[in-house]
Amino acid sequence: MAILTPYLSFRDNAREAMTFYQSVLGGKLDLVEFSSFPGMPHDPADATKIMHSWLATDDGMVLAGSDTPTGMDFQPPQNISISVSGEDEARMQAIWDGLSDRGTVTIPFEAAPWGGxxxxxxxxxxxxxxxxxDVAT
Known part of the structure; x- marks a missing residue:
């Protein structure tokens, strides 16, 4: 079995972002700081930044992320979207509501021409x- 996991890069706010995603999606969040690996070289300014985070929900979603270390180029995400879908309308509505809070809606969450x-x-x-x-089949 293979697992495909979106891995998000942040500039100094991975802890905040991943904690937000946990509040929206639920699940268990593991956060590992750069300082957790003393033998691995890192800028001292990065010690409490997130080297790796892993969010796993009870319904099987997985999202990972980290801070981009000092000295590495950071490019804001572009040309990619994270897609979440399911048949449980209340769950998807709650996810929509959480993610859109202080976000920018580009297409309103409403009936789609293909159903659902x-x-x-x-x-x-x-x-x-x-x-x-998703439309139940």
Whole structure:
């Protein structure tokens, strides 16, 4: 079995962002700071920044992320969206509501021509999302 996991890069706010995603998606969040690996060279300014985070929800979603270390180029995300979908309309609506809080809606979350519900947004951390309520088959 293989697992495909979105891995998000941040500039100095991975802890805040991943904690936000946990508040929206639920699940267990593990945060590992650069200082957790004393043998690994890092800028002392990065000691409490997030080297790796892992969010796993009870319904199988996984999201990972980290801070971009000092000295490495950081490019804000572009040309990619994180897609979350399911048949549970209440769950998808709650995810939409959470992600869109202080974000920018690009396509409202409403009935889609192909059935179900669909919407797109850019969250408060600059990540693009697509949220879909699938039509039960």
């Amino acid at each position: 519900l669909f919407g797109m947004l850019v969250d408060r951390y600059g990540m693009s999302w697509m949220v879909t309520v």
